[in-house]
Amino acid sequence: MSRQPDITRACILDAAFAEIHREGFRAASVANILAATGLTKGAFYHHFPSKKALGLAVIDERIAPLLDDWVVRPLDDGPPSSLSALLDLLERGRSADASAINLGCPLNNLMQEMSALDEDFRAHLGAILECWLRKLTALLLRAQVAGEIRADVDCEVCALFIVAAWEGAVSVSKNLQSAAVFHATMAQLRTYVESLRPRR
Amino acid sequence: MSRQPDITRACILDAAFAEIHREGFRAASVANILAATGLTKGAFYHHFPSKKALGLAVIDERIAPLLDDWVVRPLDDGPPSSLSALLDLLERGRSADASAINLGCPLNNLMQEMSALDEDFRAHLGAILECWLRKLTALLLRAQVAGEIRADVDCEVCALFIVAAWEGAVSVSKNLQSAAVFHATMAQLRTYVESLRPRR
DNA sequence: ACACATACCGACCGATCGGTATGTAATTGA
DNA sequence: TCAATTACATACCGATCGGTCGGTATGTGT
Known part of the structure; x- marks a missing residue:
């Protein structure tokens, strides 16, 4: 066990992410996180x-990359049709595993817990x-230019609604403890x- | 200040509801709640x-009645048209005050925090x-029978989606700290x- | 080889947590 | 009127919280 400070730091971040995902930030215990890593207060x-x-490091270095993997990159190099790229994304979102339904979205959980309490969080x-909203709005605008969705749709508000409904879906199914929901x-x-497509 | 046990109990419940709404259940301090009431541990x-x-008493005796006032009763004695009763409800939801946007929905907050941690909660x-979902599903079914929404709509899933989107809207706007959102x-x-209405 | 910074350990701190035990004043039923 | 019960107050408990501090290895530049 030689000294590898960046590995040690990454190890703490991983354990902290798991603990915060389970318990939330305020209930997350530094002692628990360290117990999971085998390190001590001094190292932390x-x-x-x-x-x-x-907590802020977990957000920037663990949660933000998650969004990149799940949302940003699939939209950047998705299929040429913008709208079907979005539908693919939503379809892939449905395949979330049981732990994601049980514990919820790490971003949404922290937003709920910390947004009203701490301005930095x-x-x-x-x-x-x-970032998510900008990517989604841009995609909808491209789809609109391509004629895939109606001209009267407000793409920014629409992106907001999609994100809100998604987070709400995670939240409600988390309470009802049901993947089917x-x-x-x-x-x-x-x-x-689909209802945003032009009427034929 | 004579002894009125039921008033004392109600006072504790009110202070607890406020503290839990601000801090969440786990971070809510019994000592803080009692300080707000002027009572002591013995009384509590x-x-x-x-x-x-x-916490469970706050849910049953403070949060549940809130839902009754905002959702159940307006739907029970709303306008004769089922669909417009729902649209009225959503319109009234928009007039939520700043504190509701800042602190979020008490039900949603507690669901997020406690559902995965405690089966009783x-x-x-x-x-x-x-209860909310049943009322909403029943309303949609009435609207469907009345021909206000299309026959191919799955009212139960639709009710689920409306509730999820609503809760998601509160959540997202709480993070962006924006009533406009x-x-x-x-x-x-x-x-x-509106898109559920029959095509003309 | 030696000085020095880095990386980490482990004991300890005051504060606060939920909860308990004991005591006492007010209310009530007989 | 007087025990008995209810309705509180107060002092205190062990556990745990985030955080500090002195000490000790492990590199690293010179």
């Missing part, structure tokens, strides 16, 4: 000045959310997106 | 066997949610409901 406070700094989380809600979201 | 543990029992919260999302939800 060498790499992070405070628990809050750890709100800003870091909001940056991720707004999540799939049904996401299917309904797909029919909403 | 005389009326409630534990903090968890207090999940059950009590789920009962409220399912909430109003826009709710407006989009109204257009979704």
Whole structure:
């Protein structure tokens, strides 16, 4: 076990992400996180000045990349048709595993818990959310230019609605502890997106 | 200040509801709640066997009635047209005040925090949610019989989607700290409901 | 080889948590 | 009127919280 500070730091971040995903930030215990890594307080406070700094680092270095993998990159190099790229994304979202339904979306969980309590958390989380919204709005605008959705659709508001409905689907299915509820809600979201197509 | 046990109990419930709405259940401090009421531990543990029992009582005796006022009763004695009763409800939802956007929906907040952690909380919260869903499904079915929405619409899934989108709207606007975002999302939800009408 | 910074350990701190035990004043039923 | 019960107050408990601090290895530049 030689000293590899960047690996140690990454190890703490991974354990912290898991703990925060399960327990939320405030209930997450630094002692628990360290127990999961086999490290001690000394190591932790060498790499992070405070628990809050750890939380912000988890957001920037663990949660934000997750969104990149799930949403941003699939939209960037998706199929040529913008609208079907979005529908593909929603379909893939339906295949979320049981743990995601049980524990919920890490971004949504932290937003719910921390946005009203701490402006720094709100800003870091909001940056991720707004990145998602910008990507989605841009996609809808491309689809609109291509004639895939009607000209009277407000793409920005529409993107907002899609994100909200998605997060709401995770939330409700988390409470009802039902993957079926999540799939049904996401299917309904797909029919909403379909309803944006021009009337034939 | 004579002894009025039921008033004392109600006072604790009110303070607990406010504290839990701000801080969540786990971060809510019994000591803080008591400080807000001017009472002490002795009074609290005389009326409630534990903090968890207090939380469940807040759900049943404070949060559930809220849903009754906002959703159930307006739907029961709303306008004769089922669909416009729903649209009225969504329109009234838009007029949520700033604190609701800042702190979020008490039901949604607790669901997010506690559903995965405690089965009792999940059950009590789920009962409220399912009451909401049943009322909404019944309304949509009435509207369907009346020909206000298309025959091919699955009313149960549709009700699920409306609730999910609503909760998602609260969640997203809470993070973006924007009433405008909430109003826009709710407006989009109204257009979704409108899209259920028969094609003319 | 030696000085020095980095990386980490582990004991300890005050504060706060939910909960308990004991005591006492008010209310009530007989 | 007087015990008995209810309705509180107060002092205290062990556990756990985030955070600090002195000490100790492990590199690393010179």
